[in-house]
Amino acid sequence: MNAMVSHKIVFTGTPGAGKTTAIAALSDKPPVLTDVRNTDASLGKERTTVGLDFGEVDLGDGQSVRLLGTPGQLRFEFMWQIIATDALGLVILIDNSRPDPLADLATYLDAYEALLPSMNCAVGVGRTLECPLPTLDDFADALAARGWVFPVLAVDVRERDDVLMLVDTVLAQAETRI
Amino acid sequence: MTLSPSDPVALAQASPERLALTLLTQRLTESDAAKLGVFLRIGQAQLLCDWRFVSEGAAHVVVVAGPEPDTVPGLLDNPRATLHVLDAANDPAGDAWTSLLRPLQYEAFTSALSRIEQMVMRPRVEAASSTTPAHSSPSAPAPVPMPLRDPALTLGAGYRLHRWPSADVLRGHRYNTRLASFMSTRHVEIDELAQLSNVSRSDCIAFVGRLLKAGLLDVKSTPLRLPAAAAALASDAPRAAALARKRPAPGLFSKIRHSLGMR
Amino acid sequence: MSYSEHHLARHARLVADALLTDVDGASAIVVATADGFHLAQSGPRSVDPARLAAIVSSLAALGDAASRETGIGTPRCLVVDCSDGRLVVRCVEVQGEALIVVLLTDRSILLGLALNSLAKAEQLMNAA
Numbered sequence: 001m002n003a004m005v006s007h008k009i010v011f012t013g014t015p016g017a018g019k020t021t022a023i024a025a026l027s028d029k030p031p032v033l034t035d036v037r038n039t040d041a042s043l044g045k046e047r048t049t050v051g052l053d054f055g056e057v058d059l060g061d062g063q064s065v066r067l068l069g070t071p072g073q074l075r076f077e078f079m080w081q082i083i084a085t086d087a088l089g090l091v092i093l094i095d096n097s098r099p100d101p102l103a104d105l106a107t108y109l110d111a112y113e114a115l116l117p118s119m120n121c122a123v124g125v126g127r128t129l130e131c132p133l134p135t136l137d138d139f140a141d142a143l144a145a146r147g148w149v150f151p152v153l154a155v156d157v158r159e160r161d162d163v164l165m166l167v168d169t170v171l172a173q174a175e176t177r178i
Numbered sequence: 179m180t181l182s183p184s185d186p187v188a189l190a191q192a193s194p195e196r197l198a199l200t201l202l203t204q205r206l207t208e209s210d211a212a213k214l215g216v217f218l219r220i221g222q223a224q225l226l227c228d229w230r231f232v233s234e235g236a237a238h239v240v241v242v243a244g245p246e247p248d249t250v251p252g253l254l255d256n257p258r259a260t261l262h263v264l265d266a267a268n269d270p271a272g273d274a275w276t277s278l279l280r281p282l283q284y285e286a287f288t289s290a291l292s293r294i295e296q297m298v299m300r301p302r303v304e305a306a307s308s309t310t311p312a313h314s315s316p317s318a319p320a321p322v323p324m325p326l327r328d329p330a331l332t333l334g335a336g337y338r339l340h341r342w343p344s345a346d347v348l349r350g351h352r353y354n355t356r357l358a359s360f361m362s363t364r365h366v367e368i369d370e371l372a373q374l375s376n377v378s379r380s381d382c383i384a385f386v387g388r389l390l391k392a393g394l395l396d397v398k399s400t401p402l403r404l405p406a407a408a409a410a411l412a413s414d415a416p417r418a419a420a421l422a423r424k425r426p427a428p429g430l431f432s433k434i435r436h437s438l439g440m441r
Numbered sequence: 442m443s444y445s446e447h448h449l450a451r452h453a454r455l456v457a458d459a460l461l462t463d464v465d466g467a468s469a470i471v472v473a474t475a476d477g478f479h480l481a482q483s484g485p486r487s488v489d490p491a492r493l494a495a496i497v498s499s500l501a502a503l504g505d506a507a508s509r510e511t512g513i514g515t516p517r518c519l520v521v522d523c524s525d526g527r528l529v530v531r532c533v534e535v536q537g538e539a540l541i542v543v544l545l546t547d548r549s550i551l552l553g554l555a556l557n558s559l560a561k562a563e564q565l566m567n568a569a
Contacts, residue, residue, distance in 0.1 A: 039476050
């Protein structure tokens with residue numbers, strides 16, 4: 001009997017940053033979604049994830065990588081730790097069109113603080129073309145000020161190659177921790 | 179390539195590739211000698227030179243139990259270094275650079291060898307960087323110096339980012355982002371960077387040089403990694419040798435990259 | 442976050458009070474939106490309604506995902522049966538909007554009675 005081995009990469013980040021889209025871009029099959037009608041007008045979107053998004057990449061030989069997306073809003077913080085525990089990597093997606101993207105980043109760094117020392121983590125910043133500030137350097141400075149050196153990349157989650165680049169940086173970090 | 183232990187000029191002029199250096203033990207207990215043997219087998223892959231134990235004759239390094247080595251005229255001329263194996267209880271303040279305190283520790287031994295390598299090899303780098311190529315003439319273009327001789331780079335050093343680079347620094351090679359990611363979690367040596375990334379050593383050196391110039395790197399000499407349970411392995415030599423040959427599982431990450439269509 | 446001004450807040454308060462009366466042994470009732478905001482609560486037991494609303498909305502969403510995955514229709518109820526009590530989660534639709542009604546009870550209550558009371562609560566909200 002082949003042992004089933006599964007690893008997981010978690011996508012977290014602000015509502016509307018593209019977690020669901022990113023997972024859909026990589027998943028072998030259409031992902032399982034748990035989005036419902038959004039009642040918070042400030043979000044500016046019709047639907048929002050309240051459970052988790054689930055996608056999968058089959059590696060063959062009974063191995064797979066699960067792609068999990070967390071709900072973005074702070075009230076679902078209890079899910080974040082549960083989902084991210086024992087993950088191969090964590091991708092934090094930030095929407096640069098929001099009022100304070102650096103504060104958003106701080107929110108996720110605080111929430112995952114216990115996991116970060118041993119977590120392979122990358123930050124993807126979206127909508128940087130239309131909203132160039134804060135810059136990627138600002139994000140890198142913010143991370144360095146807290147003692148973190150995570151890859152910070154501009155991404156358009158609708159572009160599969162951009163999402164792959166984020167995942168690649170997570171994998172590279174994991175390789176050095178072996 | 180084996181060179182006379184007492185010929186620093188020859189050492190200095192030798193190729194920067196792996197030198198063979200020798201260790202002679204004196205008055206060590208069987209247990210201590212066996213431990214050092216296992217430590218060397220495990221640590222060899224991460225040292226810059228090819229080390230081996232010799233039982234007699236001249237050696238680059240003498241490892242002696244106690245404060246004073248035996249001297250035999252003509253046979254122990256000028257070892258490059260002497261390491262003293264001491265009991266911590268008897269000599270707790272032993273010189274950190276030349277003492278190996280019992281119980282012998284893997285990291286202390288390999289760190290000592292690494293320091294000796296740096297000492298042996300430094301004159302070679304300085305001599306090589308100042309050597310005028312024989313074929314040069316005022317009208318001929320200066321040969322491109324080997325990146326290894328970049329004075330900003332330190333032989334045997336590990337490099338770790340203390341801040342993620344800007345997009346400008348990452349530009350140029352499609353794997354620069356991946357290289358930077360390798361250096362974001364711990365100190366990584368050039369050779370390991372090339373091995374992990376499959377990027378040429380010269381490209382790795384060029385990128386690390388760029389990061390150094392941007393002031394983004396923390397440099398640490400020889401970040402030797404202590405394998406898990408090295409002490410336990412010291413008492414099980416065959417298993418230790420087998421584990422030393424076993425590589426960390428690269429298959430998973432290759433599979434993931436392949437499945438996702440990444441190069 | 443409390444949606445006291447939500448257009449279904451009044452319905453939610455009505456149902457929270459009604460369930461407390463109807464169900465002997467009910468220790469807490471929370472009514473929440475499907476996206477995890479609490480609209481109303483009642484009951485003697487101290488719970489964090491905002492947090493519980495978020496948690497049960499995730500539960501409900503996962504239940505919905507499971508039912509879609511297995512093709513068994515629309516979820517009605519989820520039950521978290523514990524050593525010291527039960528959490529019964531009813532997914533309801535009121536005026537076309539998905540809400541979640543959570544009933545926390547001790548183990549003395551028959552599950553069937555709890556489910557029946559929750560079904561009546563949905564009718565009550567739609568009639569209000």
